[in-house]
Amino acid sequence: MRTGRVFLFAAAALALLSPSAAVSQSGARAYAVSGQCGGFPKADIGMSPGLCMGRVWQRNAGEGPRMPRTLFRLADDDWLVADLGSWDAGRGAIWRMRVGRDGAVAWTRLLTGLSMPHTMARGPDGRLYVAEMSRIFAFDPARPDAHAAVIEGLPDNRLHENRHPLSAFVFDADGALLVNVGAPSDRCLDARGRPNRATNGDCAERAQQAMVRRYAYLGRDAQGRGRWSREWTAYATGLRNSVAMVRHRSGAVYQGENSVDLNTPERPFDEINRLRPGADYGWPFCTDMSTALPGWTTAEARCARRQSPVSLLPPHAAPLDMLYYDGAMFPELRGRMLMSWHGHRRAAGRIVAIETDAEGAPLTDRPARYAIYPRGSMPYPADAPAPRARVLTPGWNAVRGARPQGSPVGMAVASDGAIWVADDRAAAVLRIARE
Incomplete structure (x- = not known):
């Protein structure tokens, strides 16, 4: 069920904001800048040698997205930005971002009244597709009023009873x-902390949710x-939640699993899974x-039958x-799998580039360690595969x-090869470039 109508602006207003303008946010959210990074103010973020992070834009009580989540590059090097707005229905939007040669950013709001828009992708028919909380629709950025739903009836979160309402998607090789x-x-x-069982003893929530669906x-x-x-x-x-998905040119589909929330920073580990039709991944x-x-009295037997991850990721x-x-x-x-780690705990707030094989699967090491903030590292399980990553x-x-902890969500590659990043908690658009 869709919970929020789409309202279209007949005349979209442009708002200009210099990327070097001071950000009048609290120090906890603002990115301090010094010097230049590829034509943009250089954000005070520790980068891998040879790289820098430019602050393209950060919200300053003016126009622009409140919670930028994903980015999509248009043919003219303009950008579409999916703005979650909030975790309430009907407050999301799609913006068009134009960056001038002087670095000034102009925003045009194309669609509003959306419910938690997230994924954007080009479809097999050439149209642009957007996932809201409970539907997927197609539209033309040049004519945003000409939009049409193609998938409806996805679960919603109107009563805040659905922990994972975002409808991410990928197109399979056959267009599905x-x-x-x-x-x-x-x-x-x-509510009492006991297993929510169906009549057959399975988790009652697995019949319709906790899955990746296929629409032919x-x-x-x-x-x-x-x-x-x-x-x-x-x-x-x-x-549990397949917000991160990607299809490799070989046809293989991979998923980044956000594991359960136990009360410890050391467990459990998140995962990279290769999705195979009919496989059960254990949630x-x-x-x-x-583990x-x-x-769940049948948990050990079910673990023995589950499809194992191709690699673990740091906890949370x-x-x-x-x-x-x-x-x-x-x-x-080139060819590496880029991942954004959004979580707020000590291993997260990172973008990593994982080495891959010919089918796009992460190359792994055993044993291995992962970095934690503010310094140091922790071990992966000794017998578990861990990503070989930069x-x-x-x-x-x-x-x-100087900076908040990074909260990277969507990434996209610009025509010049720079990596653009949306940070939703800091309401910022950033750009990784050569030092």
Whole structure:
């Protein structure tokens, strides 16, 4: 059910903001700048050698997104930005961002009244597709009033009873839509903390949610617009939240799993999974490689049958975006899997570039360690695969008066190969470039 109408601005207003303007936010959210990074003010973020982070824009009580989540580059090097707005229905928007040669940013609001818009992608028919909380629609940025829903009836969060309402998606090789339908809770427990069981003893929440659904592609209509089946099948199950998904050119589909929230910073580990049709990835019975969660009497047996992760990630890293780098600016990163780690705990606030094989799978090491803030490292389980990665942002922890802890969400590669990043908590758009 959709919970918020789309209102269109007949005349979109442009707002200009110099990237060097002072940010009148609290010190906890503002990025201090000094010097230049590829034509933009250089943000005070510790970067991997040879890299710098430019502050393209940060909200300063003017126009622009309140919670920028994802970025999409248009052919003219303008950008579309999905603005979550808030975690309430009907407060999201799609903005068009134009960056002038002098670095000034102009915002045009194309759509408003959206409910938690997130993923944006080009479809097999050439149109642009956007996922809201409970639907996926297509639209033309040049004519934003000409929009149409292609998938409806996804779970919503009107009563704040759904912990994972975002409808991320990827297009499969055959045009099918693979859509995240996150788990409505953390661990499938009832109000008393007991397992929420179906009549067959399974988690009651797995029948419709905690999965990636597949909507078959039906080809194009007479006007050349893509069509998808209204019926869905379960493509992959036992997935708590598949906001981060990517399809490699080989056809393999990978997912970044946000694991359950236990009361410790050391457990459980997040995951990278290769999604295979019909596979079960273990939620809410298993974490890490094969650790059974308490409360479910069948958990150990289910863990033995689950599809294992191809790699673990640091605990509470919260991967929210994945893409394969193909730009010109960083030839040493070509083919690597870029991931944003959004979580607020000590391992998160990072962007990493993971080495991959011919099918896009992460190359791994055993044993391995992961970095934590403010300094030091922690071990992965000795027998578990860990990603062979370069951390592009090793110094993105919070420093009073200099920067907040990084909260990267969406990433995109610009025509020159620079990596653009949306930080939703700081309401900022950033750019990784050569030093």
